Amino acid sequence: MVHPIHxxxxxxxxxxxxxxxxxxxxxxxxxxxxxxxxxxGDQMSALNIALNVFLVIVAVVGLRLFYIWWTRIRPLxxxxxxxxxADCEHLTTATVDGNTITFHxxxxxxxxxxxxxxxxxxxEVVVQIDQLKDxxxxxxxxxxxxxxxxxxxxxxxxxxxxxxxxxxVRREKDExxxxxxxxxxxxxxxxxxxFERDVTALRTNARKHKDYMFRAITPPGKDKMLxxxxxxxxxxxxxxxxxxHSLLTTCNTSIVxxxxxxxxxxxxxxxxxxxxxxxxxxxFKLKLIEDWGGYESTLESARIDLAAQEWDxxxxxxxxxxxxxxxxxxxxx
Numbered sequence: 001m002v003h004p005i006h007x008x009x010x011x012x013x014x015x016x017x018x019x020x021x022x023x024x025x026x027x028x029x030x031x032x033x034x035x036x037x038x039x040x041g042d043q044m045s046a047l048n049i050a051l052n053v054f055l056v057i058v059a060v061v062g063l064r065l066f067y068i069w070w071t072r073i074r075p076l077x078x079x080x081x082x083x084x085x086a087d088c089e090h091l092t093t094a095t096v097d098g099n100t101i102t103f104h105x106x107x108x109x110x111x112x113x114x115x116x117x118x119x120x121x122x123x124e125v126v127v128q129i130d131q132l133k134d135x136x137x138x139x140x141x142x143x144x145x146x147x148x149x150x151x152x153x154x155x156x157x158x159x160x161x162x163x164x165x166x167x168x169v170r171r172e173k174d175e176x177x178x179x180x181x182x183x184x185x186x187x188x189x190x191x192x193x194x195f196e197r198d199v200t201a202l203r204t205n206a207r208k209h210k211d212y213m214f215r216a217i218t219p220p221g222k223d224k225m226l227x228x229x230x231x232x233x234x235x236x237x238x239x240x241x242x243x244x245h246s247l248l249t250t251c252n253t254s255i256v257x258x259x260x261x262x263x264x265x266x267x268x269x270x271x272x273x274x275x276x277x278x279x280x281x282x283x284f285k286l287k288l289i290e291d292w293g294g295y296e297s298t299l300e301s302a303r304i305d306l307a308a309q310e311w312d313x314x315x316x317x318x319x320x321x322x323x324x325x326x327x328x329x330x331x332x333x
Contacts (some may be wrong), residue, residue, distance in 0.1 A: 006303040013081035030257035054107075069184075078134055078188045078241035083173045090121055091238045092193035094231040099129050099233060104161055106163065110207035122195075131158040133217055133268035135223055136163070137289055139280055140203045141210040147275030151252045154196050155212075156228060162318040163228050164199035166192040166219065169244045182246030189244040189254075204308035212280060214289035225262045233258070252276040259288075292326045 082089070090105040103125040110118040136154040143149070152166035169177050177187065192199065203209045218226065242248065253274070256267045267286065272278040281300060284286045292298040307324040311317070316324035 002103075003166055022085070048221050054123075059270070073184050076185045076243075078185075078243050080188075080238075080241050083218055085171045085173055085175065086119055086167070088170045088190050088192065092234050094234050096228075096231060100126060100222065100303055101129060102126050102225075103163070103234075105193075107192060109194070109198045109202070111198070111202045112126040114206050117206075121276055125161070125163070127157050127159075127161055129224055130228065132156075132223055133158050135218060135226065135258045136212045137216050137283065138200060139212045139214075139276065141212075141277055142207070143277075145276040145277070149275075149277035149279075150200070151276045151279060153216075153230075153253060154200065156229075156318070160316070160318065162196035164192070164194050166194070166198050166199055167251045168192055179246045185243045185245075186214055189237065189242045189249055191230070193234065196321075198302075199306065200321070201317055204305040205311075208309065209305060210303070211305040211308075212299065213304045213321065214280065214283065214298070214302050215325070215328075216289055217262070218286055222262055226258060229262055247274060253277060290326070290328055292328065295301070305306075 011293055016245065019203070046160055087107070087109065090107075092106060093104045095102045103232070104123065106122040106125045108120045108122050110120070132155060134156040136156065138152050138154060138159065140150040140152075141148075150166075150168075151166055154164045156162045156241050168190045169182065169187035171177060175187075181187070200211070200213075203210050217225075228230070247253075259266050267288070272282040281303075282299060283293065284291070284295050289298070292301045302325070304321050304324065306316075311320050
């Protein structure tokens with residue numbers, strides 16, 4: 001005999017339904033719903049298992065990479081004393097005496113092809129700070145994918161001296177660069193200083209890349225501050241080497257850091273900063289480069305590789321380039 005109060009607490013049968021093949025679900029009123037799933041349930045269970053397995057694999061791989069980073073990569077220290085490739089053998093340094101800057105070890109290679117070259121390092125190059133005339137932003141498209149490019153700056157002085165400043169990797173002897181390796185502290189950061197007839201001619205003539213050269217717009221006095229920033233970075237790297245990183249410390253992100261150090265917030269965080277081939281459009285919109293008749297016209301006018309490849313080699317390389325570029329003044333705003 002069941003006590004009346006207990007009887008009211010018992011679950012009551014309400015229905016028994018079948019779902020699919022040999023699928024039985026029993027529903028209870030006032031209690032618990034239980035079910036045994038068939039075909040559809042098997043599929044859901046398989047998906048859940050696959051998802052769980054995938055998540056476990058991701059977690060294991062992630063932990064493994066973190067372990068490798070923490071124990072093997074993180075402790076690595078950049079070096080100054082290795083056997084380097086000839087084109088990055090020397091570090092450029094600079095001394096400042098009032099208005100005079102003396103650069104030591106400036107590269108001045110003459111490139112016939114990428115393998116055939118005359119190697120020369122100028123021991124001293126002297127420039128005057130107040131003679132800084134223009135800053136040029138160069139975009140070197142080295143890959144068919146448009147976003148992949150190398151960017152650097154060329155500083156032009158009133159006496160005709162044109163020095164290019166290029167953040168690159170410093171490669172050891174017989175070492176080749178690969179972006180994947182650049183994520184894992186494989187290369188030291190290198191700030192190359194070379195004559196424009198070396199750094200740019202290598203790209204326009206020896207490598208035959210598609211290259212663009214834009215005159216930068218800088219507020220009054222900021223151009224000289226950028227020059228001094230580059231000088232300080234040269235001397236800093238000569239004392240305390242840094243790692244190159246394929247995403248965070250590249251040719252273009254290094255320029256962005258330099259510009260924003262001179263003028264905080266001048267270049268906002270943009271996805272184009274990580275794909276240098278797309279930086280001309282961003283630079284144009286931000287009024288970082290001169291407007292030579294709209295964006296498309298500016299891009300067309302800035303292309304220098306075709307003119308460089310038609311050059312007969314007579315005269316000065318830098319003068320030849322500028323003879324094909326608009327001579328409009330820098331915006332004084």
